[in-house]
Amino acid sequence: MPENRPSSVSAELIAVLVAVTAGAPRVLTIAQGTSLPSGPLSPEHRSLQAGTRSWVERQTHHPLGYVEQLYTFADNDRNAALGGFGRAISISYLALTREQPKTLEGGASWRDWYDYFPWEDHREGADLPAPLPGALRAWAQAGANTAERRARKQRAAIAFGLEGRRWNEELVLQRYELLYEAGLVAEAARDGIACHTTPAPRLGQPMRQDHRRILATGIARLRAKITYRPVVFELMPPNFTLLDLQRSVEALAGQLLHKQNFRRLVEQQELVEETGQIAEATGGRPAKLFRFRADILQERAYAGTKPPLARA
Amino acid sequence: MPENRPSSVSAELIAVLVAVTAGAPRVLTIAQGTSLPSGPLSPEHRSLQAGTRSWVERQTHHPLGYVEQLYTFADNDRNAALGGFGRAISISYLALTREQPKTLEGGASWRDWYDYFPWEDHREGADLPAPLPGALRAWAQAGANTAERRARKQRAAIAFGLEGRRWNEELVLQRYELLYEAGLVAEAARDGIACHTTPAPRLGQPMRQDHRRILATGIARLRAKITYRPVVFELMPPNFTLLDLQRSVEALAGQLLHKQNFRRLVEQQELVEETGQIAEATGGRPAKLFRFRADILQERAYAGTKPPLARA
DNA sequence: CTCATTTATGCTCAAATTGAGCATTACTGG
DNA sequence: CCAGTAATGCTCAATTTGAGCATAAATGAG
Incomplete structure (x- = not known):
């Protein structure tokens, strides 16, 4: 049963490259801020991490201080686009650097990551963006039965620190996933997920594919990391x-x-x-x-x- | 620069499946305890995690409680063995279950993980296995220059809690990697790494390829995880x-x-x-x-x- | 020049958490 | 009845954490 020949897939590397400038956390994007930089895994790379490091450094013209693997996922949806090549595997990395004044190539630019996650910034006022509390309630109420409604309510309360709970800054991914399921981010609309608030709020700036989810993963990892390393x-x-x-x-x-x-x-x-x-x-x-x-x-x-x- | 077509690779899933029986931490192995179970990523799997879950469940005949991605790596060395197919990507998972009395298929068996990492068990006596302290000193002394010798000494002290430092149970991977570099595990000898102690100690039971490293990663992750989840x-x-x-x-x-x-x-x-x-x-x-x-x-x-x- | 303002820096204090140990209780097997 | 083995209930001191008071050293307005 094991020892099978693995099936053939294609692999790409995606980077969440973070810098902090003047008190703003910034992430490197391409395509007018709609994508994270990504590059193919190529045969000359000695390892996945080396591959990520080398092409990010080539693109940004300065060395990465720290690189750490984030998550690997296989997207079945992309099969068609790859001409029967099998599925695409994406391996994402978190990398840290100091933002340099150097010119970036192409459409690359540094963006404040709170443009994508406005609800994550509690530096002034712990209040959630206006439509959120109501929209979360609406989502909870839209559960099919009592049990689901209760579960949703509790989940929202934990994720967003409602009902007297305290805000947990590390739950970035959980919050994004909840908003996605609740149809409150543009990617959800794109993927045909319904929303129970009208007009449907589209919180934060969206990204292509699942890049905003990957960014959420990176932010969560970094927030956790600084507390112990x-x-x-x-x-x-x-x-x-x-x-x-x-x-x-x-x-x-x-x-x-x-x-x-x-x-x-x-x-x-x-x-x-x-x-x-x-x-x-x-x-x-x-x-x-x-x-x-x-x-x-x-x-x-x-x-x-x-x-x-x-x-x- | 991004947007390139990713290169073609082959992918396999490797599982660190853990159970605890009668106070012994056990890991599922195949091939007389020399390998971790692994399976190919196949097209019908909806996701990597689902793939891992399904083939491990099929093999062990009972459900996995918890599955978490560990690490993804690309092994360049395996290129040759795959007939020009490009490189092999291995995606490893940590999974938890209760050991069942059910019969396992083929050469699969549950092993005490301390068979592979005897130096990790401090439940009775915090003493390191006999050859270790001396072998670590020998390795440190074998550094090329003063700076390297000092760095090695410090690294060994941190990893193994020497010189009055306290043992950090989460540094499982760091310890294994140090022992590998120092030529103190059989895999190092296999890969042609020298050792500075004679006769060269070969600590713990070895595994094929880098499976012991993957197991070390899983143990480390689990030890960290139980402290906060x-x-x-x-x-x-x-x-x-x-x-x-x-x-x-x-x-x-x-x-x-x-x-x-x-x-x-x-x-x-x-x-x-x-x-x-x-x-x-x-x-x-x-x-x-x-x-x-x-x-x-x-x-x-x-x-x-x-x-x-x-x-x- | 004086003062309000702003940020740096030194110190204190109570609440909560952690590490270690004492004492007592409830069984089992001679 | 006694020794041995665990289960359980409590105490206590050392740290760690969260919050705040007070003072020092600049700047700019009047």
């Missing part, structure tokens, strides 16, 4: 103030942090050291500049530890 | 005592837990409820039987929470 430094310039660092983490998490506690955590972790320089004042008292400590980073990147960068 | 219940019978539950968690973690604290945690989480029945005494005072609470499980499986099942 020091990956933010891949997104920071060489020198930065503690507030810069905090703003970056907040941008990713979509939530504000307690300043003093954040500072305490960073110091405890010994992730950074003073450079001796002072930042040119932006507003008030000048801040010390810091840099990451290479030795500690290496160790932590390998084994992880306690929360390297804080919770809400 | 209640997946153990997939491995438990319908009714169990709290000690049964603790023994199962300990089997997976490879570490003993504080009994009272474990109990406190389980109760806090409200994951279980009494059945009203009492276990036939095995040793001392009879224990109450518990079962998992379906409602809570569903919620926790979706969103996770604090540690559902304890730390060391």
Whole structure:
């Protein structure tokens, strides 16, 4: 039963390439922001990760700091388009870098990821975008029977922190999938899924195929990752103030942090050291500049530890 | 640059199927314990996960509770063996089930996973298997220069909890990879990697190809998972005592837990409820039987929470 | 020059969580 | 009745976490 010859498929690599600029989390897109960059797996690549790294670097002209596999899926729908070649397998990667001023090729551009997921940004006000609470209720009410209605209501409450529950910033994918099922994102309409609110809200900017889902997966992974592994430094310039660092983490998490506690955590972790320089004042008292400590980073990147960068 | 037609490859699914029986963590193997079960991705599978689920269920004759994607990799070495078909992509899955007394087909059998990773079991005595400490020192000393020797020493210390560091049970993959690089596992010898200890220790039972690495990935993932999502219940019978539950968690973690604290945690989480029945005494005072609470499980499986099942 | 404003930074405190251990209870087998 | 083995109930100190007060060091308006 095992030992069968595997069937033939085609493979492509899709990248969620993230940077943080001026407190905004950005993702590299192509085709006017409607697609994630993707490239074919080609025979000369030594590994999947090497393949992703090489073609993203060629396209963006700067090195990727961190690359991590996200998810692999096979899309049956694409069969037809591939001329009987069998199915297409997509292998997605999360990559981190510093946004460079360099020119991007073709229609590539950096976009604020909250353009695609406006409901994920809770940095000012924890309120959900206007149509959401009502639309979620409508979806729950549209369940076929009492049990389904209850289950939907509970699911919405967990995913969106309703009914006194607290918002869990890591449930990015669950929220997107719920909105998709509820017909509240444009991709759902495209795929023929009904919506129970009129006019049907189309939350956030859509993407082609399932790229927005992949992006959601990447955001979720990154939000989880920063709580137990020091990956933010891949997104920071060489020198930065503690507030810069905090703003970056907040941008990713979509939530504000307690300043003093954040500072305490960073110091405890010994992730950074003073450079001796002072930042040119932006507003008030000048801040010390810091840099990451290479030795500690290496160790932590390998084994992880306690929360390297804080919770809400 | 993107939008290229992906290249043609072949795809196989590999499963790390785990059960816990009588306090032993077990993994399903084929070919006298030298391989993980694997099957081809075939066109009728609706998705990769469905494919894995269906052929594992067909082989083992019982349903999988939980299936999760582990990792996808492309092995360049296998090119030759596939007759110019392009490379082979392997997509691995972690699956949980209860070991059934049913007969397995062919050469399939359940094996204690510590047969493959004896150094991972710290349930009695935290001591590493005899040759390890010395072999690790020898490997570190064999570094080309001072910097490499220091880096190796630190890496070994982190991975194996030496020099006063504490053992981190989640670093299963890092440890296996270090042992591979150090030539201390049979697969390394097979692949022509040198060892600096004579006679060269060949720790644990080897597997074909990189299946042991995949198993290490699965163990690591599962050990991490049980700390933030209640997946153990997939491995438990319908009714169990709290000690049964603790023994199962300990089997997976490879570490003993504080009994009272474990109990406190389980109760806090409200994951279980009494059945009203009492276990036939095995040793001392009879224990109450518990079962998992379906409602809570569903919620926790979706969103996770604090540690559902304890730390060391 | 003084003051309101803004951000940096140092410290404190109570609540919650975690790690470890003591004591008691309820069975089983000589 | 006694020793052995588990189950269970509680306590306690050390940490960790969440929130806030207070002060310092700049800037710009008047």
